[in-house]
Amino acid sequence: MPHQQLLLSNQLCFPVYAASRLIIREYQPMLDKLGLTYPQYLVLLVLELQQLKAGLDQLITLLNR
DSSP: OOOGGGSGGGOSHHHHHHHHHHHHHHHHHHHHHHTOOHHHHHHHHHHHHHHHHHHHHHHHHHHTO
């Protein structure tokens, strides 16, 4: 019998991977319409958040003048 810690049922990575696949499957119809992969979508989200933060930083600077 293999070591207990090597059993798939004892591995954290497997349920995390399975959850990730379920999440991506939920996003897939929207992503297909946009012609994006999930990693591309994540990059766009990060870029949007950076742009929003830059806009907020500029607004704060203007308000503090």
